[in-house]
Amino acid sequence: xxxxxxxxxxxxxxxxxxxxxxxxxxxxxxxxxxxxxxxxxxxxxxxxxxxxxxxxxxxxxxxxxxxxxxxxxxxxxxxxxxxxxxxxxxxxxxxxxxxxxxxxxxxxxxxxxxxxxxxxxxxxxxxxxxxxxxxxxxxxxxxxxxxxxxxxxxxxxxxxxxxxxxxxxxxxxxxxxxxxxxxx
Amino acid sequence: xxxxxxxxxxxxxxxxxxxxxxxxxxxxxxxxxxxxxxxxxxxxxxxxxxxxxxxxxxxxxxxxxxxxxxxxxxxxxxxxxxxxxxxxxxxxxxxxxxxxxxxxxxxxxxxxxxxxxxxxxxxxxxxxxxxxxxxxxxxxxxxxxxxxxxxxxxxxxxxxxxxxxxxxxxxxxxxxxxxxxxxxxxxxxxxxxxxxxxxxxxxxxxxxxxxxxxxxxxxxxxxxxxxxxxxxxxxxxxxxxxxxxxxxxxxxxxxxxxxxxxxxxxxxxxxxxxxxxxxxxxxxxxxxxxxxxxxxxxxxxxxxxxxxxxxxxxxxxxxxxxxxxxxxxxxxxxxxxxxxxxxxxxxxxxxxxxxxxxxxxxxxxxxxxxxxxxxxxxxxxxxxxxxxxxxxxxxxxxxxxxxxxxxxxxxxxxxxxxxxxxxxxxxxxxxxxxxxxxxxxxxxxx
Numbered sequence: 001x002x003x004x005x006x007x008x009x010x011x012x013x014x015x016x017x018x019x020x021x022x023x024x025x026x027x028x029x030x031x032x033x034x035x036x037x038x039x040x041x042x043x044x045x046x047x048x049x050x051x052x053x054x055x056x057x058x059x060x061x062x063x064x065x066x067x068x069x070x071x072x073x074x075x076x077x078x079x080x081x082x083x084x085x086x087x088x089x090x091x092x093x094x095x096x097x098x099x100x101x102x103x104x105x106x107x108x109x110x111x112x113x114x115x116x117x118x119x120x121x122x123x124x125x126x127x128x129x130x131x132x133x134x135x136x137x138x139x140x141x142x143x144x145x146x147x148x149x150x151x152x153x154x155x156x157x158x159x160x161x162x163x164x165x166x167x168x169x170x171x172x173x174x175x176x177x178x179x180x181x182x183x184x
Numbered sequence: 185x186x187x188x189x190x191x192x193x194x195x196x197x198x199x200x201x202x203x204x205x206x207x208x209x210x211x212x213x214x215x216x217x218x219x220x221x222x223x224x225x226x227x228x229x230x231x232x233x234x235x236x237x238x239x240x241x242x243x244x245x246x247x248x249x250x251x252x253x254x255x256x257x258x259x260x261x262x263x264x265x266x267x268x269x270x271x272x273x274x275x276x277x278x279x280x281x282x283x284x285x286x287x288x289x290x291x292x293x294x295x296x297x298x299x300x301x302x303x304x305x306x307x308x309x310x311x312x313x314x315x316x317x318x319x320x321x322x323x324x325x326x327x328x329x330x331x332x333x334x335x336x337x338x339x340x341x342x343x344x345x346x347x348x349x350x351x352x353x354x355x356x357x358x359x360x361x362x363x364x365x366x367x368x369x370x371x372x373x374x375x376x377x378x379x380x381x382x383x384x385x386x387x388x389x390x391x392x393x394x395x396x397x398x399x400x401x402x403x404x405x406x407x408x409x410x411x412x413x414x415x416x417x418x419x420x421x422x423x424x425x426x427x428x429x430x431x432x433x434x435x436x437x438x439x440x441x442x443x444x445x446x447x448x449x450x451x452x453x454x455x456x457x458x459x460x461x462x463x464x465x466x467x468x469x470x471x472x473x474x475x476x477x478x479x480x481x482x483x484x485x486x487x488x489x490x491x492x493x494x495x496x497x498x499x500x501x502x503x504x505x506x507x508x509x510x511x512x513x514x515x516x517x518x519x520x521x522x523x524x525x526x527x528x529x530x531x532x533x534x535x536x537x538x539x540x541x542x543x544x545x546x547x548x549x550x551x552x553x554x555x556x557x558x559x560x561x562x563x564x565x566x567x568x569x570x571x572x573x574x575x576x577x578x579x580x581x582x583x584x585x586x587x588x589x590x591x592x593x594x595x596x597x598x599x600x601x602x603x604x605x606x607x608x609x610x611x612x613x614x615x616x617x618x619x620x621x622x623x624x625x626x627x628x629x630x
Contacts, residue, residue: 024282026550074505105555108547109505135396137547138269
């Protein structure tokens with residue numbers, strides 16, 4: 001039987017550039033897939049006094065996902081985390097995603113989805129976000145890339161497993177459970 | 185103002201000409217003044233879509249487009265040059281690795297000096313027949329001789345494969361089956377399977393599928409009604425392809441099926457999703473019905489049309505995100521003599537020399553090359569590339585979904601080699617006049 005990589009937790013130390021070998025994508029260096037899949041972390045300063053907009057966005061997102069559960073399906077996500085971080089009296093925003101697609105390849109699709117889900121409403125409250133983002137996708141993408149912080153260490157308890165594979169496994173488990181019920 | 189100015193847009197992406205022959209000339213401007221003279225003398229020969237219609241007596245159609253270096257050689261100022269997108273400034277050769285154009289396809293092997301920064305412009309001539317093309321070729325040569333200072337770096341002659349019952353390429357597949365409907369152009373041509381795409385996806389200065397008019401190179405007079413075109417000269421290895429079919433199909437019927445599985449359509453043009461088991465040439469020839477299908481509902485697992493087939497990669501239809509943001513217009517034709525069936529490969533170069541037209545090279549053409557064509561893990565396929573356009577070196581596979589167990593062909597050979605490529609900006613007619621006039625500052629704000 002083939003060796004299952006998911007059975008062996010793995011960690012990966014990543015050079016400070018965020019990649020092992022410089023490989024250019026359409027918008028800059030390509031970041032590698034790690035035991036924790038692909039990831040993306042935006043870190044940027046919040047325009048003073050605009051924090052409330054972020055909490056409002058959180059409620060909107062919760063409602064949007066409840067209404068349309070596949071709202072973010074295209075991003076092939078595992079998890080998303082939104083954080084507001086106080087630093088010396090200022091507030092910084094972190095948006096961190098863990099997903100299965102190479103972000104570099106689907107940057108435009110992601111940005112287009114960001115717009116659809118209203119993420120721009122929080123981005124507009126970040127310092128340096130281009131005011132002409134609606135008509136200037138290159139500037140939007142540059143902002144996202146300029147504020148992306150690559151990891152230097154990533155860990156996966158079940159490395160390299162996609163969300164689809166996890167869902168398939170849970171479906172098989174549910175089917176087996178159902179089968180056992182039917183055998184009673 | 186958002187009505188499409190069809191009287192200012194070069195015909196090239198708007199209307200297909202009834203051309204059976206073509207010639208592409210790649211030019212360099214040794215002297216800026218000579219470039220301006222050359223352009224001034226040719227503008228009146230550049231037609232709009234009106235020159236292609238059934239009422240037009242024209243037998244030849246001229247298209248002019250420029251590289252970023254070419255715009256500089258014509259004297260465009262630095263601010264304007266810098267307002268063009270990075271990918272256009274850098275050019276295709278510099279971005280080849282991003283596109284996945286590597287190995288035997290790499291620009292270091294390209295023909296016709298196309299990787300050189302000296303390529304400034306392309307003059308595309310479509311002609312009704314070879315006689316007319318030859319007449320135009322001689323006329324253009326005389327014109328260049330008069331001007332002095334504009335040289336032809338290389339050229340390529342194209343001819344349709346005869347007898348011309350329908351357009352096809354050297355592997356025998358029916359060609360020109362896909363063309364996006366454009367809002368404001370194809371208003372009458374309603375199709376149940378496709379809604380028209382906003383003109384801004386193809387022409388600069390218009391609302392695109394984002395709902396906005398994106399920022400454009402400056403001045404507006406230069407960029408409005410323009411498009412970008414990506415050129416690819418792709419040799420087709422007909423002998424290799426036919427041998428592959430023989431190796432992978434025991435009977436002629438099986439070989440046809442393998443050919444269809446690679447493309448996603450039978451060679452007649454009939455799509456596998458609609459006729460998975462048997463060819464239907466009548467359907468292939470029916471422009472309305474041959475594209476009337478989706479994948480998500482009709483063929484989700486690719487039992488008809490494999491997920492990795494050329495057609496499904498180049499247009500995943502309802503199975504891709506933001507499909508309306510990745511549409512492109514294709515133009516071009518075949519070059520080199522047809523290799524008759526049963527004849528061993530003669531080593532003569534033959535293939536397709538084609539253009540992809542769009543409003544954003546990075547979002548449309550480069551996305552298609554980087555993701556759809558050359559991403560080995562496209563749709564979780566793992567180790568595959570587009571069987572025809574992808575960079576193949578014998579290390580990639582090809583999966584044909586099949587019940588109960590899929591068929592996997594290991595080590596697909598390269599059926600094609602990219603022999604050249606370039607990015608051009610295809611200006612509108614007013615923009616051509618602006619360039620020919622030496623980009624007068626007085627028109628910068630118009």
